[in-house]
Amino acid sequence: MRSIIPIPVNKAVRKLGADLKEARIKRQITMALVEERAGITHMTLSKIEKGEAGVSLGNYAKVMFVLGLINNLYNLANPDNDTVGKMFDAENLPKRVRYKKSEGD
Secondary structure (H helix, E strand, C coil): CCCCCCHHHHHHHHHHHHHHHHHHHHCCCCHHHHHHHHCCCHHHHHHHHHCCCCCCHHHHHHHHHHCCCCHHHHCCCCHHHCHHHHHHHHHCCCCCCCCCCCCCC
């Protein structure tokens, strides 16, 4: 049974694939060289460059590494850039802070 991929996910993965293909072409690196260095098949690289969501994140990451783009992956879900998470943190802040009395008081 195939799972249904949400439209925004498909769009994002297709864009990632197209961006990786463009980066490879701009660097004048052949598909064969990327495949060899990433340890993936020609079929897998073709699927990555088409932005197919069924390809593992690990294979996308290996291609990014080969193209010198792996640093972009480090900040993919960085909590510092999570505006929704920050909003929830701010909502859960205590209204006031109480200090516990020490036993000697």
